[in-house]
Amino acid sequence: MLFAVTMQIEFPHDLDPEVRADLLARESAYSRAQQEAGTWPHLWRIAGQWANLSIIDAEDNAQLHDILSNLPLFPFMTIDVKPLTRHPNSIRN
Amino acid sequence: MLFAVTMQIEFPHDLDPEVRADLLARESAYSRAQQEAGTWPHLWRIAGQWANLSIIDAEDNAQLHDILSNLPLFPFMTIDVKPLTRHPNSIRN
Amino acid sequence: MLFAVTMQIEFPHDLDPEVRADLLARESAYSRAQQEAGTWPHLWRIAGQWANLSIIDAEDNAQLHDILSNLPLFPFMTIDVKPLTRHPNSIRN
Amino acid sequence: MLFAVTMQIEFPHDLDPEVRADLLARESAYSRAQQEAGTWPHLWRIAGQWANLSIIDAEDNAQLHDILSNLPLFPFMTIDVKPLTRHPNSIRN
Amino acid sequence: MLFAVTMQIEFPHDLDPEVRADLLARESAYSRAQQEAGTWPHLWRIAGQWANLSIIDAEDNAQLHDILSNLPLFPFMTIDVKPLTRHPNSIRN
Amino acid sequence: MLFAVTMQIEFPHDLDPEVRADLLARESAYSRAQQEAGTWPHLWRIAGQWANLSIIDAEDNAQLHDILSNLPLFPFMTIDVKPLTRHPNSIRN
Amino acid sequence: MLFAVTMQIEFPHDLDPEVRADLLARESAYSRAQQEAGTWPHLWRIAGQWANLSIIDAEDNAQLHDILSNLPLFPFMTIDVKPLTRHPNSIRN
Amino acid sequence: MLFAVTMQIEFPHDLDPEVRADLLARESAYSRAQQEAGTWPHLWRIAGQWANLSIIDAEDNAQLHDILSNLPLFPFMTIDVKPLTRHPNSIRN
Amino acid sequence: MLFAVTMQIEFPHDLDPEVRADLLARESAYSRAQQEAGTWPHLWRIAGQWANLSIIDAEDNAQLHDILSNLPLFPFMTIDVKPLTRHPNSIRN
Amino acid sequence: MLFAVTMQIEFPHDLDPEVRADLLARESAYSRAQQEAGTWPHLWRIAGQWANLSIIDAEDNAQLHDILSNLPLFPFMTIDVKPLTRHPNSIRN
Numbered sequence: 067m068l069f070a071v072t073m074q075i076e077f078p079h080d081l082d083p084e085v086r087a088d089l090l091a092r093e094s095a096y097s098r099a100q101q102e103a104g105t106w107p108h109l110w111r112i113a114g115q116w117a118n119l120s121i122i123d124a125e126d127n128a129q130l131h132d133i134l135s136n137l138p139l140f141p142f143m144t145i146d147v148k149p150l151t152r153h154p155n156s157i158r159n
Numbered sequence: 160m161l162f163a164v165t166m167q168i169e170f171p172h173d174l175d176p177e178v179r180a181d182l183l184a185r186e187s188a189y190s191r192a193q194q195e196a197g198t199w200p201h202l203w204r205i206a207g208q209w210a211n212l213s214i215i216d217a218e219d220n221a222q223l224h225d226i227l228s229n230l231p232l233f234p235f236m237t238i239d240v241k242p243l244t245r246h247p248n249s250i251r252n
Numbered sequence: 253m254l255f256a257v258t259m260q261i262e263f264p265h266d267l268d269p270e271v272r273a274d275l276l277a278r279e280s281a282y283s284r285a286q287q288e289a290g291t292w293p294h295l296w297r298i299a300g301q302w303a304n305l306s307i308i309d310a311e312d313n314a315q316l317h318d319i320l321s322n323l324p325l326f327p328f329m330t331i332d333v334k335p336l337t338r339h340p341n342s343i344r345n
Numbered sequence: 346m347l348f349a350v351t352m353q354i355e356f357p358h359d360l361d362p363e364v365r366a367d368l369l370a371r372e373s374a375y376s377r378a379q380q381e382a383g384t385w386p387h388l389w390r391i392a393g394q395w396a397n398l399s400i401i402d403a404e405d406n407a408q409l410h411d412i413l414s415n416l417p418l419f420p421f422m423t424i425d426v427k428p429l430t431r432h433p434n435s436i437r438n
Numbered sequence: 439m440l441f442a443v444t445m446q447i448e449f450p451h452d453l454d455p456e457v458r459a460d461l462l463a464r465e466s467a468y469s470r471a472q473q474e475a476g477t478w479p480h481l482w483r484i485a486g487q488w489a490n491l492s493i494i495d496a497e498d499n500a501q502l503h504d505i506l507s508n509l510p511l512f513p514f515m516t517i518d519v520k521p522l523t524r525h526p527n528s529i530r531n
Numbered sequence: 532m533l534f535a536v537t538m539q540i541e542f543p544h545d546l547d548p549e550v551r552a553d554l555l556a557r558e559s560a561y562s563r564a565q566q567e568a569g570t571w572p573h574l575w576r577i578a579g580q581w582a583n584l585s586i587i588d589a590e591d592n593a594q595l596h597d598i599l600s601n602l603p604l605f606p607f608m609t610i611d612v613k614p615l616t617r618h619p620n621s622i623r624n
Numbered sequence: 625m626l627f628a629v630t631m632q633i634e635f636p637h638d639l640d641p642e643v644r645a646d647l648l649a650r651e652s653a654y655s656r657a658q659q660e661a662g663t664w665p666h667l668w669r670i671a672g673q674w675a676n677l678s679i680i681d682a683e684d685n686a687q688l689h690d691i692l693s694n695l696p697l698f699p700f701m702t703i704d705v706k707p708l709t710r711h712p713n714s715i716r717n
Numbered sequence: 718m719l720f721a722v723t724m725q726i727e728f729p730h731d732l733d734p735e736v737r738a739d740l741l742a743r744e745s746a747y748s749r750a751q752q753e754a755g756t757w758p759h760l761w762r763i764a765g766q767w768a769n770l771s772i773i774d775a776e777d778n779a780q781l782h783d784i785l786s787n788l789p790l791f792p793f794m795t796i797d798v799k800p801l802t803r804h805p806n807s808i809r810n
Numbered sequence: 811m812l813f814a815v816t817m818q819i820e821f822p823h824d825l826d827p828e829v830r831a832d833l834l835a836r837e838s839a840y841s842r843a844q845q846e847a848g849t850w851p852h853l854w855r856i857a858g859q860w861a862n863l864s865i866i867d868a869e870d871n872a873q874l875h876d877i878l879s880n881l882p883l884f885p886f887m888t889i890d891v892k893p894l895t896r897h898p899n900s901i902r903n
Numbered sequence: 904m905l906f907a908v909t910m911q912i913e914f915p916h917d918l919d920p921e922v923r924a925d926l927l928a929r930e931s932a933y934s935r936a937q938q939e940a941g942t943w944p945h946l947w948r949i950a951g952q953w954a955n956l957s958i959i960d961a962e963d964n965a966q967l968h969d970i971l972s973n974l975p976l977f978p979f980m981t982i983d984v985k986p987l988t989r990h991p992n993s994i995r996n
């Protein structure tokens with residue numbers, strides 16, 4: 067079951083550089099693990115912004131929340147979620 | 160080159176039913192042709208809305224506009240476009 | 253799987269009274285049938301508005317969209333959907 | 346008398362971890378006590394957000410404000426309140 | 439129990455003048471009857487707008503909705519409702 | 532001459548507790564003095580928010596600004612002002 | 625007593641040309657009469673819009689509403705009102 | 718003196734096709750004449766929308782309004798104007 | 811050439827009192843100098859807000875930006891600019 | 904391929920003056936280098952704001968993001984991107 071998720075990131079300017087570097091490294095590892103597990107099938111950068119558009123493939127809303135709330139950058143994100151379903155004009159199953 | 164495109168459709172309630180049916184049929188055919196041509200790689204229904212989230216693959220902005228402005232439902236759509244690019248954490252090329 | 257759904261209704265002032273009465277009767281029947289089937293566990297009027305807050309219990313996003321897009325008043329509604337999940341502080345299962 | 350209440354939580358990033366842990370523990374205890382008392386009949390997590398949708402059952406507006414303003418996290422919340430009433434299509438009393 | 443209610447009125451420009459005059463006369467009579475009954479203790483015009491700020495005194499949300507949804511101009515209104523309660527700094531009971 | 536004034540209060544989380552207590556005490560005293568002087572005829576809490584709806588009775592815009600800008604909490608408030616006048620349907624003078 | 629008033633005008637595209645011409649002529653006459661009477665000391669066009677920024681000099685909110693609600697174009701206007709007062713840095717009385 | 722002007726066009730769906738064609742032909746001629754006169758140095762289509770971003774070069778605000786309000790499509794446009802000036806980092810004069 | 815300029819001021823609560831006093835004194839002196847020079851013909855306080863509505867008379871957009879960006883409070887302001895021109899109904903030249 | 908880019912800059916008031924001066928110097932150098940390279944053909948100040956309207960000429964969305972995300976002031980900017988294409992009424996190629 068797919069969800070379109072937009073994540074906008076905003077860091078406080080006085081965040082400790084080491085904390086920041088650690089957060090970014092953990093975010094990258096977490097994101098790659100989810101992609102490899104198949105729960106994060108698409109991840110695109112929105113050009114010109116520190117933001118992404120993601121497609122999350124979750125069994126249900128609970129797993130969706132689990133995936134998102136465990137993002138290392140979650141406390142610094144503004145997240146928008148839209149549940150998706152098959153479009154009648156789509157040529158895919 | 161990918162673009163995230165959200166299309167929201169609003170029909171006037173007094174649109175002639177035949178005009179309406181014809182528009183919807185032509186929209187479906189056009190959408191399928193673009194998908195088969197590879198320019199519309201993803202098309203999802205946003206659940207609960209007469210709206211879709213689409214990923215359009217265009218050579219440039221001109222082709223993007225060409226694809227969107229030729230949609231039979233274009234005059235009834237509110238369209239939002241976000242240019243996308245590869246995300247550094249993406250495991251895809 | 254639960255979704256919070258807000259439905260705001262707006263009728264064109266020149267809608268034929270018979271069409272209007274028929275729509276409302278079909279909406280009422282449809283809504284009651286979904287409630288009896290267990291897919292629409294909560295339905296509240298938002299005081300002072302021609303609007304409701306509903307909790308929809310659907311198997312997945314596809315069923316959610318199916319329930320909502322078949323509402324007889326769907327063409328006259330502005331719908332907002334928020335996927336819900338269990339809250340860690342909730343005393344319910 | 347029911348109210349739909351949306352609570353969005355935002356913590357300053359430099360909040361002392363002990364203060365934070367204490368606040369969260371007290372929030373959990375308070376929330377459970379209200380649920381057991383019957384004044385907070387529904388509490389759902391909004392998936393992907395540090396936010397909840399709650400149904401509060403209060404005798405009047407004064408009790409509603411009393412319940413909400415005593416939330417330990419109240420100073421960190423953005424709260425939206427909508428008074429609810431029975432919907433004519435509801436099959437419940 | 440008090441509620442602050444803002445009502446903004448918008449008439450279609452092609453509304454039949456007799457229908458319009460009848461609506462306004464019935465609105466005036468209804469509003470005066472509610473004021474005399476004590477359920478509409480304050481009614482002010484917002485200067486420069488076809489809008490009012492009202493204080494409604496209702497037993498509960500159900501009566502509030504009943505009073506508002508029976509306004510003859512209800513179909514032409516955008517209504518905002520805020521539940522009120524006693525302010526700790528108020529010198530009134 | 533009446534004005535509807537909405538005051539929303541937001542305190543920085545790291546405000547010194549003594550400064551905060553002093554501000555709140557002075558706000559309470561100031562508010563009561565204005566009420567007793569007749570310039571602040573109504574003061575209601577908006578349920579669920581650290582906000583109030585007030586009716587200010589001022590001789591002119593200058594006095595209105597004087598009353599509001601001297602509020603001890605003024606630097607922490609977002610204020611919205613709407614000039615009011617008699618409504619033609621009002622049964623009061 | 626001064627008020628800053630922004631008036632935005634929107635005509636339905638199918639308004640009868642004679643009705644339209646009559647409305648515009650009456651608006652012009654009314655506006656000039658108010659200017660000559662001293663109640664409309666400033667009237668500027670907002671460049672690029674069918675809108676104006678006006679300064680209205682009224683004895684009180686009641687007269688302000690009287691001036692605005694009698695505008696022949698009032699039913700086609702979106703009006704925003706801001707009460708003004710002397711600025712402490714102003715070199716004028 | 719340059720202004721950034723965004724023009725968004727919305728046609729009523731029941732506009733007479735001949736009226737529509739005539740409007741578009743006159744808009745095109747008018748736009749080209751202004752470009753040739755040097756008052757409309759840049760005109761870009763915003764991809765995916767019936768809208769444009771234009772740079773208008775006018776002697777003053779009066780000429781800017783004159784150019785925009787004489788657009789044949791002006792009654793169907795939502796126009797946003799931003800005055801521009803030289804940027805200190807610009808390598809152009 | 812006139813511009814309507816709205817300036818909204820927001821100070822950080824922890825600004826050094828001497829810095830603050832110095833900024834306000836310099837703002838007052840600057841504002842008075844511009845008024846005496848004729849470039850700031852109107853300056854009004856918006857009642858109930860730390861904000862003003864100003865009419866700036868500048869030769870062109872460059873001078874407008876020069877006047878505004880040199881305001882001592884410029885870094886703490888949210889500024890909105892609307893270019894003005896003569897209104898056809900105005901009785902002034 | 905052109906993009907209209909609006910950049911709004913907001914600095915924290917307590918930014919170290921040396922850090923600030925260094926950022927501004929690097930921003931200026933970067934901006935000039937891009938202009939000389941032809942990727943930033945237009946750069947205008949929006950009058951009255953610490954903001955600019957830029958036209959960026961990039962090969963694709965990836966290069967656009969590369970240019971913008973390497974701006975020294977990027978962490979302090981709110982950026983809006985609109986893809987542009989040739990307008991059918993444009994007299995340029």
